[in-house]
Amino acid sequence: MTKILILGGGGMIGQKLARRILDENIFPGADLTLFDRAFPEGGVPAKSITGNITDRDTARHLAAHHPDVIFHLAAIVSGQAEAEFELGWDVNMMATWHLLNALKAEHEKSGRTYRPKLVFTSSIAVFGAPYPDKIGDNFLSAPQTSYGAQKATCELMVSDFSRKGFIDGLSLRLPTICVRPGKPNAAASGFFSGIIREPLNGMEAILPVPDTVRHWHASPRAAARFLTHAATLDTDLLAGRRALNLPGFSCTVAEQIEALRRAAGQKAVDLIKPVPDPAIMAIVDGWPRDFAPDRAIALGFEAEKNFDEIIAVYMEDDLNT
Template sequence: MTKILVLGGGGMIGQKLAQRLPGAYPDAQVTLFDRAFPAMGAPCKQITGDVADPATAKRLAADRPDVIFHLAAIVSGQAEAEFDLGWQINMMAMWHLLGALKDEHDASGGSYRPRLVFTSSIAVFGGPFPDKIDDEFLSAPRTSYGAQKAACELMVSDFSRKGFVDGISLRLPTICVRPGKPNAAASGFFSGIIREPLNGQDAILPVPDTVRHWHASPRAAVGFLLHATGLDTERLDGRRALNLPGFSCTVAEQIEALRRAAGQEAVDRIKPMPDPAIMAIVDGWPRDFAPNRGIALGFEAERDFDEIIRVYIEEEISSSSSVSPVR
């Protein structure tokens, strides 16, 4: 039996991961943890609570899960607006989790050493950027969300170096096309301008269509997470925070792909409405990568934006098993 714990298991990626875990681990016993869960969610054991509460970390660690996915986070827009809450949820929760896992490691005489897969973000990078960000470019974030993720990466790496956990931090590209309702992420419009028109609704575009960004689908994201559980972490050579493959394109190129998938009528649903607050955040985000290490380690993403749109249509429109996320 493989005990698997998913922190943030009620979220969009958490739910998709939960649905695919039994295929990847036939002997999996999956526990999802979140502050809330969707009504028709994945059929797993659910625990509700506050991820930033030290007692929560202790309780979850006491079960000694073999694999832990830490996906729980306050999204970028909210972390910018609610400074204290962002640091508590996005950094201190990791601090408490690692401390609790180390206590279990110590109590086990050193035999307990779980695989910890942490969803970091390309928001750990801040401009000015090179044309393509390589695997040795500095983390100098320009958002609280990015700073919190980068601080977690440092902790995951150091607790891993000491052998208390066996961790890896995945710097997810912006996940696109997110299903369901818009969330408070400043990056939400990258999905909204595709999702809303495909569902016959208007979408707001708060930035110029020249904005370039780095994308991967929710399916690719779940693929990253599953691939990370089986990776030989010795191959990381101590650098446990990884840039991942994705697809770089401008908003205009996204819109052209939407036109190819759903016609001019869909494109006409996109309404430009500049938002300086969102532009200020997005201006500080990366645009393109050369993720050579991630590719060499076997991580895979879509190769064009048409494919990213096809994944959305297959998983959310053609299929009847779509999940309603709560966040």
């Protein structure tokens, strides 16, 4: 039996991951527990614990159950971390610090036998402009947002606690996840999903940037697969560098729109309304556009090979659900 804990298990990726673990039988006899502030109605049927990840006793309580595998997806998003500085550092950094120390305490109490696998979700937000054409595996982390700085800080902690043998952790720098299911949200990156999702649902979508903007995408299905692949990976193969740039697909907005046309016709494309927004353009200008994630590819991580596949995943997994 493998005890699995998903922190942030109520969120979109947490739910996709939980479903994948249950459906694919990746961990034989998986005993799955989800932790989050709240859970969606009609979500994945699994044990759930509702709580606040920033509460130190909560971290101790979760660690005391000795989960074998912990997926740590709990975070507040980039826009909120930028607007609410203290809250961002508290949730996105300090909560991870308390969790790591709670796991270390359990490691020591167990006579150094308990050593959980920890898969931490980081982000391409750990990078900051200016960039090379393709960001390589040795490129510096110089974040230009609080969210990116918090994720990069946690990566360093996860690596050091792992190097010392208290846990066996690694950090996954996820691409932008696209197409996000559900309602439009106010995130600056929201339009990358919105210009596909809304037209496929017969609704109008706003495009606030020129269609020459290039970005780095992977589907929710790929994200769930990255996470389970990381959980079963032999971390000795990481040779001490425990943060990984993951594969994705790099394309322009124009290429996204062409893929939409192939999937749903001109009628869908006509629902995209260009409404230039200089504020969003300024934010997007600071984002990575393309990567050469050689290490992750060599380690067996796989994303979509074109944007048509990314749209097909949305249509199969989320459209009309």
